[in-house]
Amino acid sequence: MTRLEPGDVAPDFTLPDDTGAEVSLSSLRGRKVIVYFYPAAMTPGCTKQACDFTDSIDSLKAAGYEVIGISKDKPAKLAKFRERDGLTITLASDEDLSVHKAYDAYGEKKLYGKVVEGVIRSTFVVDEEGKIEVAQYNVKATGHVAKLRRDLGLAS
Secondary structure (H helix, E strand, O other), X not given: OOOOOOOOEOOOOEEEEOOOOEEEOXXXXXXXXXXXXXXXXXXXXXXXXXXXXXXXXXXXXXXXXXXXXXEOOOHHHHXXXXXXXXXXXXXXXXXXXXXXXXXXXXXXXXXXXXXXXXXXXXXXXXXXXXXXXXXXXXXXXXXXXXHHHHHOOOOO
């Protein structure tokens, strides 16, 4: 796989969300969408990142952005995650990792100095026409949303 870059067409997807309803990127055409991939629901870093997106969702929506968080967790686990942490962003399940792989958000990474295969914490901003505007790989869970907001010119 090659990493996505600004100007590339964002791979379309249709995935179940935490309620079992389908969410698809193509249905959001005409809006800007932040798609982010995280390793596992209800872990400390992923919880911090999801809560940061939830805390920013009103201002992101006011600026025309939707947010979709994607993990390999089953929809039932995502529902528990939403409930436990009061999340208001869309959580989608990619159990077979096909969407992760289409975005090159799954593969070799370093974890505690070892090379392992797993989810690469990544964030993409997709423009109104379905093209990648921002592609960020190996992002940090803590402070990432604030940095993304700065990158998008949305001061906190």
